[in-house]
Amino acid sequence: MAQLPAGHVPLIKTLLQWLRPAPPPIEDAHWNDACHRAAWLRGLDDERRTRLRALATRFLHEKTIFPVGELQLQPADGVLLAALCCLPLLEFGEVGLQGWSQLIVYPDAFRVQSSHMDADGVLHEWNGEVIGEASDDGLLILSWADVQSELASPQDGFCVAVHEMVHKLDALDGAMDGTPPLPRAWQREWAADFQKSYDAFCAQVDAGAETLIDPYAAEAPEEFFAVASEYHFSAPDLLAEALPEVAAHLRRFYGEPPKIGIR
DSSP: OOOOOTTOOOHHHHHHHHHSOOOOOOOHHHHHHHHHHOHHHHTSOHHHHHHHHHHHHHHHHHOEEEEOTTOOOOHHHHHHHHHHHHGGGTTTOGGGGTTOOEEEEESSOEEEEEEEEOTTSOEEEEEEEESEEEOTTSEEEEEHHHHHHHHHSTTSSOOHHHHHHHHHHHGGGSOOSSOOSOOHHHHHHHHHHHHHHHHHHHHHHHTTOOOSSOGGGGSOHHHHHHHHHHHHHHOHHHHHHHOHHHHHHHHHHHOSOOOTTOO
């Protein structure tokens, strides 16, 4: 599949954008509420926050947000979820919303049946509790309790909405492998630097060493990309200390991280 640069939208998509109706705008009160609740939104400069609002508007127009069970979400909650999911798209653009249509929100962590084919062709299946999932059937699933918890501790390196949205970005080129669609030269640099950093990180984890970022990043290259992306937005200095080459690529891909704590 042809590699697209971050932020690139083919001409045909630009023409379609001109022809399709504009989505209804987000109400000021709901947007201001989302920014008040999320330090990652407050920490963006005015231009990038305006761009994020446009992406969140498109998200709400194209995606259905479905709360599970007795969970009730207010309109402002939907705006908040849309904005968090769109943080990784600030430079990539709305083309990153392709390929799925529903955001499912559970009240808390939920159980899923998972499977994985190892290098020897053996299929492993298990049932586990998770706080988010980017499923193969086009769904993006989040735990509302964990979203709320992360908003209360925005500098701890965790943002499940970013994590799962990064998996959606990663899959746009046809393979969820830790490398999103990029210009060919950058893709080669990214793949080499990420592989080297991933291998070194896995060696640390395998040796039982304490790591600066969540050891879950050693699970697979795609998890390494997603976890590192969480740290880009919520603990960028720690990411730069732990994985300087990865941090440099993510700054180029996502732009500068939010200045957390600015109101």
